[in-house]
Amino acid sequence: MEQEMEKRKIEKEEEEEEEEKWVLDGSKDYKGRVPLRASTGAWKASLFVLTIEFSERISFFGIATNLISYLTKVIHEDLNTAAKNVNYWTGTSTLMPLIGGFVADAYTGRFLMVLFSSFVYLMGLCLLTMSQFIPSLKPCKSSICRKPRKVHEVVFFLALYCISLGTGGYKPCLESFGADQFDDDNTEERKKKMSFFNWWNFALCFGLLLGATVIVYVQDNVGWGAAGLILTIFMALTVIAFYVGKPFYRYRRPEGNPLTQVLQVIVAAIRKRNLTNPSSASLLYEVPKSDKSQGRLLSHTSRLRFLDKAAIIEDKNIEEKENPWRLATVTRVEETKLLLNVIPIWLTSVTVGICVAQGSTLFVKQAAAMNLNITHSFKIPPASIASFAAFGTLVAVPIYDKIIVPVLRKVTGNERGISILRRIGIGLTFTVIVMVVAALVEAKRLRAAEKNTISSVFWLIPQYLLLGFGDSFSLVGLQEYFYDQVPDSMRSLGMALYLSVIGIGSFVSSFLIIIVDHVTGKDGKAWIGKDINSSRLDRFYWMLAVINGLNLCLFLLLARRYTYKTVQRRTLQNDGVEIIP
Incomplete structure (x- = not known):
C-alpha cells in the first residue's frame, strides 16, 4: 500500500514537472508547436x-x-x-x-x-x-x-x-x-x-x-x-x-471576428428570452475542459443574468450545439x-x-x-x-x-x-x-x-x-x-x-x-x-x-x-x- 502511494506521488510530481516544462495557455512557438517554457517568452x-x-x-x-x-x-x-x-x-x-x-x-x-x-x-x-x-x-x-x-x-x-x-x-x-x-x-x-x-x-x-x-x-x-x-x-x-x-x-x-461571437450570444439570449434561468450554473452549456479549441474557460458570474439564457440547453441534440446563434457556452456568455x-x-x-x-x-x-x-x-x-x-x-x-x-x-x-x-x-x-x-x-x-x-x-x-x-x-x-x-x-x-x-x-x-x-x-x-x-x-x-x-x-x-x-x-x-x- 505504501509503495503504491509512493508510486502515485512520484507520478504526480513527474506530471507537475512535465506541466511546468510546457506553456499550455493556447500559445505557439514560431514553428507552430506548444512552446517550451525555458526557451520562449x-x-x-x-x-x-x-x-x-x-x-x-x-x-x-x-x-x-x-x-x-x-x-x-x-x-x-x-x-x-x-x-x-x-x-x-x-x-x-x-x-x-x-x-x-x-x-x-x-x-x-x-x-x-x-x-x-x-x-x-x-x-x-x-x-x-x-x-x-x-x-x-x-x-x-x-x-x-x-x-x-x-x-x-x-x-x-x-x-x-x-x-x-x-x-x-x-x-x-x-x-x-x-x-x-x-x-x-x-x-x-x-x-x-x-x-x-x-x-x-x-x-x-x-x-x-x-x-x-x-x-x-x-x-x-x-x-x-x-x-x-x-x-x-x-x-x-x-x-x-x-x-x-x-x-x-x-x-x-x-480566432476570427470576435464581435461576431458577442452578437451570437446576444441573439441566442433574445431567442430564449422566455425561458427561466436554471437554479445552478452547472446546468448551463460549456465545452469539456479537455477541449482546447476554445482556449481558457471562464467561470460563471451572477451579473447580467439575462445573457445566461444563451447557454440554456433547449434541445439536447447535436444540431443545437453546432449552431452558435442558438446556443453559446458559459465562456462566450x-x-x-x-x-x-x-x-x-x-x-x-x-x-x-x-x-x-x-x-x-x-x-x-x-x-x-x-x-x-x-x-x-x-x-x-x-x-x-x-x-x-x-x-x-x-x-x-x-x-x-x-x-x-x-x-x-x-x-x-x-x-x-x-x-x-x-x-x-x-x-x-x-x-x-x-x-x-x-x-x-x-x-x-x-x-x-x-x-x-x-x-x-x-x-x-x-x-x-x-x-x-x-x-x-x-x-x-x-x-x-x-x-x-x-x-x-x-x-x-x-x-x-x-x-x-x-x-x-x-x-x-x-x-x-x-x-x-x-x-x-x-x-x-x-x-x-x-x-x-x-x-x-x-x-x-x-x-x-x-x-x-x-x-x-x-x-x-x-x-x-x-x-x-x-x-x-x-x-x-x-x-x-x-x-x-
Whole structure:
C-alpha cells in the first residue's frame, strides 16, 4: 500500500514537472508547436518588445511635444488652430488602434501587424525627413518666410498621418504581444506580467524624456530634418532587432471576428428570452475542459443574468450545439458580459485623456511665454518642459513596483498589491490635483504678466511632476485593465480601447476649447484667445478640475460594484493535452 502511494506521488510530481516544462495557455512557438517554457517568452522575449516600444515613443513624443511650436512658428497657425490640429492628430493616432487591434485579433495576428505597421511608421518618418531636406518640399525658398508652401503643408501632414496609420496597428498589438509572453496559469510568470506593465510604462516615459529633450533640442537648434533622420535610423534598427527575436516569442493565432461571437450570444439570449434561468450554473452549456479549441474557460458570474439564457440547453441534440446563434457556452456568455462591463469604466477614463492632452498643448504654450533661460547662453525648448512628466513617472514606477507592491502584497494578500481599479482611481485623483495646481500657477503667471514680469518656466514643474505621478497609476492601471479584463481573443482590441481613452480625451479637449471659445468669446474676453497672455487658461483649468472631480465620484461608484474576470485554471493532468516537441 505504501509503495503504491509512493508510486502515485512520484507520478504526480513527474506530471507537475512535465506541466511546468510546457506553456499550455493556447500559445505557439514560431514553428507552430506548444512552446517550451525555458526557451520562449517571459523577459527574454519581452525585452525585444520593450526596445522597439522605446524607439517608437522617442519618435512619437519627439514630434508630439514640439508639434504645436512647429505649427505656430513655421506654418504660422494661431494658438487656437494649432492646439486643435495637435489634438486632432493625437486623437487620430490613438483612435486608429481600434481598427488595427480588431484586424490583428480577427485575421493577421499581432506579430505580423506589428511588422506591417512598423514599415508604415517608417514611411511617415521618411516623408517627414524629406519635407525638410528636398528643396522643392521645404517650407520656404528663403530663411525669411511668412507663409509656407502649400506642398510642404501637404507632405508634412501626410507624414504625420502616415505615422498615425502606423501607430494604428503598432500600438495595440505591440503591448499585448509583449504581455502574451507571460503565462497567466504560471504563478511566477503572472507576477512578472504585472511588472511588465510597469516597466512598459517606464520604457515609454524614458522615450518621452529623450524625445522631449534631446530630439526637441535638435529640432530647435539644428533642424527638424536632422531630428527626423535620427529618428528614422533608430526606428529602422529596432525593427530589425524585433524581427531577430522571432524564435523567442510565443504567438497567439487569430480566432476570427470576435464581435461576431458577442452578437451570437446576444441573439441566442433574445431567442430564449422566455425561458427561466436554471437554479445552478452547472446546468448551463460549456465545452469539456479537455477541449482546447476554445482556449481558457471562464467561470460563471451572477451579473447580467439575462445573457445566461444563451447557454440554456433547449434541445439536447447535436444540431443545437453546432449552431452558435442558438446556443453559446458559459465562456462566450461571460466574455460578452466582460465587454459590456468594460464600457462604463472606459467612459469614466476619458478624463485621463483630457488631462494628458493639456500636457502637449496648453502647458507647452504656457512654457513658451515664460523665462526659459537656465544660463545666459542656454535656453530650454518650451516642449522640453514636458520631460518633467516623464521624470515623475520614471521615479514613481520603480518605487511602486519594487517597494510599494511587495509591501502591499503582504498587507492585502493581493498579487497586485492593490486591485486594478483602485490603482486607476488613485490616478484619477491625481488628475483633479493636476488641474487645480495648473489653475493656481497660471493665475499667478497672469498676475506677473500684468506687471510686465516674465515668470520662470520652473513654476510649471509641480504640475508636470504630478501629471507623471498620476500617469504611473492611471495609465499603467488602464493598460493592465484593458489587457486583463477583456476576452483573451480580443486583447489587441483591448489595448486599442486603452489608447482610445487618450484619443477621445484629445478630441473632447478640442471640443471643449471650441465650446469655451464660443461661449466666453462673445464679450471679447475669451478664456482661450489668440495669445497666451490675453487668455484665461486658469479658468479653463478650474473647469477641468470640476469635471475630473465629478467623474472621479462616478468612477468610485462603478468600481465598488465591479466584478473581475475569473478564469478556470487548466492543468496538464486533467486536460490530457498532447505535447508535440
